[in-house]
Amino acid sequence: MAVSIEIAQEVIDAFEKVSKKLGKYAIFKADDTKTKAILEFEGGLDATFEQFKDALPDNLPRWAVFDLHIEKDDGSTCNKIVFYNYVPDNYTGMDKLFYSASKDSIVKELEGVAKSIQANDKDDVDEKEAIENFL
DSSP states (O other): OOOOOEEOHHHHHHHHHHHTTSOSEEEEEEOTTSSEEEEEEEEOTTOOHHHHHHHSOSSSOEEEEEEEEEEOTTSOEEEEEEEEEEOOTTOOSTTHHHHHHHHHHHHHHSTTEEEEEEESSGGGOOHHHHHHTTO
16 A cells, blocks of 8 residues: 655755765654655764664654665775665554555655665664665
8 A cells, every 4th residue: 555645845855965975864754744754864974874873763663865885896886875664663653554655655756766675673774784785
């Protein structure tokens, strides 16, 4: 069951910063009415993956994008934007299905997402595992 959700301009702007290498990550959440995705937090260019992971709440769902730096075995490098649908298993609220069902609506609006990853706890938000998707 897909759910359509409006994307706030601040979400598009934050994603554009990440895609243009002006920011490292952005975290989004649903507004109180569950009709719009809004920006919660942005990470600057010097932000690390650990800082991104720490910025995710322990027990609340979120959507997020991260500009992943990949070093390949041949020495070449590239960057890929990864979208996280973060819905912790320990979340007990009613929005579990909403966040998962709204993911496609959001990813469709964020042109340039290379990979979408479902994360059910912070252990699933793993930099090495994300990089392995592109090797």
